Amino acid sequence: MWTEQNAPALVTSGEPPLVQNFLLRMLPRRDLQRLYPMLQRSTLTPRRVLQHAGVPIEHVYFIEDGLVSVLANADERHAVEVCLIGREGVVGGAALLGVRSSPLRHFVQIGGDALRIRVEDLKRAACEMPQLRALLHSCLHGFLMQSSQSAACSLSHSLSQRLARWLLMAQDRSGRDEIPITQELLARSLGVRRATVSEAFKPLESRGIFSKDRGLIRILDRKRLEEIACRCYRLMRLKKESPAKSNGRDRFYALSIFCALLEIESLVY
Numbered sequence: 001m002w003t004e005q006n007a008p009a010l011v012t013s014g015e016p017p018l019v020q021n022f023l024l025r026m027l028p029r030r031d032l033q034r035l036y037p038m039l040q041r042s043t044l045t046p047r048r049v050l051q052h053a054g055v056p057i058e059h060v061y062f063i064e065d066g067l068v069s070v071l072a073n074a075d076e077r078h079a080v081e082v083c084l085i086g087r088e089g090v091v092g093g094a095a096l097l098g099v100r101s102s103p104l105r106h107f108v109q110i111g112g113d114a115l116r117i118r119v120e121d122l123k124r125a126a127c128e129m130p131q132l133r134a135l136l137h138s139c140l141h142g143f144l145m146q147s148s149q150s151a152a153c154s155l156s157h158s159l160s161q162r163l164a165r166w167l168l169m170a171q172d173r174s175g176r177d178e179i180p181i182t183q184e185l186l187a188r189s190l191g192v193r194r195a196t197v198s199e200a201f202k203p204l205e206s207r208g209i210f211s212k213d214r215g216l217i218r219i220l221d222r223k224r225l226e227e228i229a230c231r232c233y234r235l236m237r238l239k240k241e242s243p244a245k246s247n248g249r250d251r252f253y254a255l256s257i258f259c260a261l262l263e264i265e266s267l268v269y
């Protein structure tokens with residue numbers, strides 16, 4: 001029986017592996033081909049806890065599809081979302097900083113899949129591949145900045161602004177126009193009651209900015225949603241340069257947070 005524990009590592013036939021994770025796509029081709037056999041595909045089932053708080057980190061997950069919410073405990077009963085991770089990032093990256101566990105819980109908000117690697121294998125690879133190391137460090141810095149900005153946002157901006165920001169970030173990171181999330185989970189992400197989110201939905205829905213149906217939110221007017229979102233979105237958005245500007249090569253900025261992250265040419269697929 002196939003399980004994640006006995007799943008074979010991926011193999012490559014010499015062609016560049018097809019990957020969706022932005023960090024993997026930004027690696028030089030030779031590095032990706034060396035790293036790829038150490039990766040295992042892992043299914044991200046909605047509501048799965050990918051990394052429990054306080055439990056030793058065994059794997060780092062490069063998210064290929066889906067969305068992971070990072071939660072900090074506010075008290076024994078409540079947790080607050082401090083970060084969203086999608087195709088631009090990894091879960092478990094704190095292990096690269098030398099810590100054995102994280103106090104944060106990593107919860108699959110939108111299902112999909114990931115490529116995971118054992119922490120020891122990734123540490124060894126990062127020592128041998130300077131660009132992999134630089135990308136992972138940039139990613140960790142991005143998460144730190146996103147967490148800090150999320151805290152400022154919660155204290156400073158209205159629920160409508162934060163709701164718009166969350167939907168835009170979820171769309172960017174999952175690559176989907178339809179976001180499968182219930183109002184209950186969205187309320188938890190925003191740190192408010194379900195009824196409060198329901199009230200915030202009404203004016204946006206009546207203006208045709210999005211529609212919702214049975215746990216699925218469909219974004220209909222992204223431009224207006226961007227106008228409503230607070231300025232935090234501009235600091236936390238993902239950005240991809242147009243092919244015309246990048247001389248035909250894909251060129252990604254993993255995150256544009258405070259203009260702090262690397263710009264690295266990716267492979268051409």
Ligand SMILES: [Zn+2]
Pocket residue numbers: 152153154157161162165230231232233
């Ligand atoms: Zn904000």
